[in-house]
Amino acid sequence: MPRLAVTREALIPLFAKSGNVCAFPGCTHELVTSRNLFVGQICHIEAANPGGQRYNINSTDEERRSIANLLLLCYRHHKETDDVGAFDADALRAMKSQHESLHGQKPFKVNEAFLHRLEAEMQTYWSTLQDANERLHVVPELAVKLNTGTRAVDQFAEVTKVVCRLSEILSSFAEADSMLNEEIRSHLGALGYDLTTYDNVQYYLNPFLNRNWEIHALVVNNTFTDLIVVLKQAEVRFLEEFVKTHSNETEAIMRLEAARGELHKMAVSMGYAD
Structure with missing residues (x-):
């Protein structure tokens, strides 16, 4: 690369x-x-x-x-x-x-x-990169499309969109795991099995009940908390440096003030799930 x-x-x-x-x-x-x-x-x-x-x-x-x-x-x-x-x-x-x-x-x-x-x-570098991505990719139909025209101050908005998509994907996994026990139980019932023995299994011995609950409720949530805070800190740091050399860009200054306010709220309110 x-x-x-x-x-x-x-x-x-x-x-x-x-x-x-x-x-x-x-x-x-x-x-x-x-x-x-x-x-x-x-x-x-x-x-x-x-x-x-x-x-x-x-x-x-x-x-x-x-x-x-x-x-x-x-x-x-x-x-x-x-x-x-x-x-x-x-x-x-x-x-x-x-x-x-x-x-x-x-x-x-x-x-x-x-x-x-x-x-x-x-x-010239970025233009060449864009051209290479569009015309020279080894597998064009599978190419990850680059948007080299994205402004520097808009990069963190793009990152936030990706983080939101990742959160939605992980939420769908959590929902699927939460439904697993009932889906297995319904399937066994539809096949004619007596569910008495299945239902008598203690919840802590049933591997399909609350599948991966700790990962979904604690590990994923806490990792996302870290990710969100780190990204917001990076955004504030970046915008601070950006406005030093772009002092006439009102939009960047406004974004910096908003990001600083958001980071301050995180500093006094963000916490880990336990």
Whole structure:
């Protein structure tokens, strides 16, 4: 699977905190020239793809392209930091933290034309991905359709729809299990069996009565509670970062305030089934 393109929302603060110089200690190589040419490199602390330097199998694609995992270096020092023995992930995170603490107080403003060019390159990636999904899928009739045109602020609404569908599916399983005992009893009766012995079995010895009750009532409910809270926290975090670079987008600001209110209610009211 191709690695995800770095978002503009990550690029703006990344460059702003760079001071327009390579993050390698002591290096003064500029990143963007006076002619608005990008002569540095956007580097991943943990590689974006398997086989790359410091690749972390436990990270998600979103984490790999997040600002926390990105570092701006000149070409020379990008190559030098490919030496994983000398520069592990913690070493590069420390380098990034030190550099940004030094230059973050005097933000470097990135030229809009430069950002538009980088953004155009990223858009090319998404367009190519959409085209590949529609025309090049190995089994077109079974392809999971991608909608790469979904706006960033709408992504969590799409996630919520999937969570709701998953909840409906699990509810149907719970209903089926709750009816299992009566369905078996009715079937045996229709076949002419005497149900006296069946009905005399103690409820705690009957494997068909309240089938998987604990899983449905406790495990599933509590797991969904965790999922809903984690997603709401992620939505608030994402929108906080989004509005930093899109301060004129009223809809995003309103969504952030609504999400914050929802998360606050969860913080004081959400609980586990027991």
